[in-house]
Amino acid sequence: xxxxxxxxxxxxxxxxxxxxxxxxxxxxxxxxxxxxxxxxxxxxxxxxxxxxxxxxxxxxxxxxxxxxxxxxxxxxxxxxxxxxxxxxxxxxxxxxxxxxxxxxxxxxxxxxxxxxxxxxxxxxxxxxxxxxxxxxxxxxxxxxxxxxxxxxxxxxxxxxxxxxxxxxxxxxxxxxxxxxxxxxxxxxxxxxxxxxxxxxxxxxxxxxxxxxxxxxxxxxxxxxxxxxxxxxxxxxxxxxxxxxxxxxxxxxxxxxxxxxxxxxxxxxxxxxxxxxxxxxxxxxxxxxxxxxxxxxxxxxxxxxxxxxxxxxxxxxxxxxxxxxxxxxxxxxxxxxxxxxxxxxxxxxxxxxxxxxxxxxxxxxxxxxxxxxxxxxxxxxxxxxxxxxxxxxx
Amino acid sequence: xxxxxxxxxxxxxxxxxxxxxxxxxxxxxxxxxxxxxxxxxxxxxxxxxxxxxxxxxxxxxxxxxxxxxxxxxxxxxxxxxxxxxxxxxxxxxxxxxx
Numbered sequence: 001x002x003x004x005x006x007x008x009x010x011x012x013x014x015x016x017x018x019x020x021x022x023x024x025x026x027x028x029x030x031x032x033x034x035x036x037x038x039x040x041x042x043x044x045x046x047x048x049x050x051x052x053x054x055x056x057x058x059x060x061x062x063x064x065x066x067x068x069x070x071x072x073x074x075x076x077x078x079x080x081x082x083x084x085x086x087x088x089x090x091x092x093x094x095x096x097x098x099x100x101x102x103x104x105x106x107x108x109x110x111x112x113x114x115x116x117x118x119x120x121x122x123x124x125x126x127x128x129x130x131x132x133x134x135x136x137x138x139x140x141x142x143x144x145x146x147x148x149x150x151x152x153x154x155x156x157x158x159x160x161x162x163x164x165x166x167x168x169x170x171x172x173x174x175x176x177x178x179x180x181x182x183x184x185x186x187x188x189x190x191x192x193x194x195x196x197x198x199x200x201x202x203x204x205x206x207x208x209x210x211x212x213x214x215x216x217x218x219x220x221x222x223x224x225x226x227x228x229x230x231x232x233x234x235x236x237x238x239x240x241x242x243x244x245x246x247x248x249x250x251x252x253x254x255x256x257x258x259x260x261x262x263x264x265x266x267x268x269x270x271x272x273x274x275x276x277x278x279x280x281x282x283x284x285x286x287x288x289x290x291x292x293x294x295x296x297x298x299x300x301x302x303x304x305x306x307x308x309x310x311x312x313x314x315x316x317x318x319x320x321x322x323x324x325x326x327x328x329x330x331x332x333x334x335x336x337x338x339x340x341x342x343x344x345x346x347x348x349x350x351x352x353x354x355x356x357x358x359x360x361x362x363x364x365x366x367x368x369x370x371x372x373x374x375x376x377x378x379x380x381x382x383x384x385x386x387x388x389x390x391x392x393x
Numbered sequence: 394x395x396x397x398x399x400x401x402x403x404x405x406x407x408x409x410x411x412x413x414x415x416x417x418x419x420x421x422x423x424x425x426x427x428x429x430x431x432x433x434x435x436x437x438x439x440x441x442x443x444x445x446x447x448x449x450x451x452x453x454x455x456x457x458x459x460x461x462x463x464x465x466x467x468x469x470x471x472x473x474x475x476x477x478x479x480x481x482x483x484x485x486x487x488x489x490x491x
Binding site for chain 2: 035036057058059060061062063076078079093095096098
């Protein structure tokens with residue numbers, strides 16, 4: 001029987017929640033890396049027991065952790081698992097993220113726009129998102145703050161920037177959103193290994209069609225009233241993008257405000273907020289088997305990061321947007337003032353698609369019936385930063 | 394033998410229970426002690442000082458003999474009592490955040 005493994009990153013550690021295919025009863029493992037901020041935990045689609053973790057701290061900086069046994073044991077890539085490292089020169093630099101400033105591989109791009117409009121040097125802060133390759137468990141991409149994308153081809157032991165993204169020319173116009181200038185979304189196209197999408201707050205969405213060498217902004221159709229030029233090529237605060245692997249040319253975006261859809265791989269976007277009570281929010285995801293079924297969780301506003309009316313509602317559209325229905329069964333419908341952050345929703349690929357999300361109040365909710373009803377798996381974790389799901393055979 | 398006291402999270406990371414004891418060749422300075430520490434515990438690289446700039450992370454401080462040495466030159470000799478192993482070099486996380 002299939003199993004489901006939910007990988008949860010929180011402000012104070014990682015948690016692994018497992019259940020059988022019924023998704024009624026859950027085992028909770030954790031905290032792993034207790035006390036550290038875990039921005040993201042994600043497993044390899046090729047080898048589900050290979051799990052990558054972004055472990056970070058304001059005191060001690062960035063670490064990368066890896067498990068090769070489904071989360072039972074962990075190692076910093078390049079150090080032996082379960083025992084102190086052998087004395088001597090380090091065998092890897094798994095937490096070394098150095099921006100490429102060489103003239104050979106990219107432009108010596110050194111500044112971006114700061115909050116006050118002045119130029120500011122790029123400074124590495126943390127890894128927001130880890131995206132394992134679709135066909136090689138040793139290849140993994142990292143989206144970082146300040147915004148850039150790195151790739152490791154040796155299981156996370158060493159990282160190299162794909163500098164064509166920062167070097168393509170618009171970098172000096174990127175600026176930090178309220179959460180920092182983070183590259184938070186990485187989507188790999190299963191039908192085209194050379195195509196990849198990323199999103200940055202606050203710069204927008206970008207696409208490469210040559211495996212990461214060259215990038216272009218794909219923000220036509222976005223309208224952001226909070227920037228000097230609302231339809232600018234870059235500068236938009238994109239919160240998250242989702243894609244169903246079965247329909248890779250169709251993208252859904254939760255922007256700072258506005259829910260958007262592109263039917264042409266991001267070349268053009270149109271708003272599909274429709275009847276949502278508010279089109280501000282962070283998460284967005286697509287049903288595993290129905291590419292036209294989309295989920296968002298509306299948040300009241302950029303100044304009030306909690307659900308409108310104190311009611312935690314997932315909204316589902318079965319028509320690729322515009323027409324939305326509120327899903328409330330099992331979710332608190334009064335006095336609820338949590339937030340759901342951008343990487344904190346995921347879907348499994350069981351026959352009846354499961355949907356999961358985590359809140360800043362520490363709840364992880366699961367629906368085993370595509371959103372019709374919900375139950376909390378856990379209620380009292382630290383604030384949830386990210387949720388990913390693995391469907392295991 | 395030089396003694397170093399790590400903050401709890403780094404003790405967990407390095408899988409050590411108490412003080413760390415290190416052999417340091419040559420002059421005993423912040424830099425030589427951290428070099429020896431990172432050579433013995435490579436998983437600590439980047440957590441105390443930046444990988445590239447080698448600068449101390451801003452929320453960490455270095456203390457010894459009841460003195461704050463954080464702003465001393467990394468190449469300045471540490472106190473004799475640290476060099477002799479009588480007193481430890483304390484790496485301390487700032488009390489900040491939640």
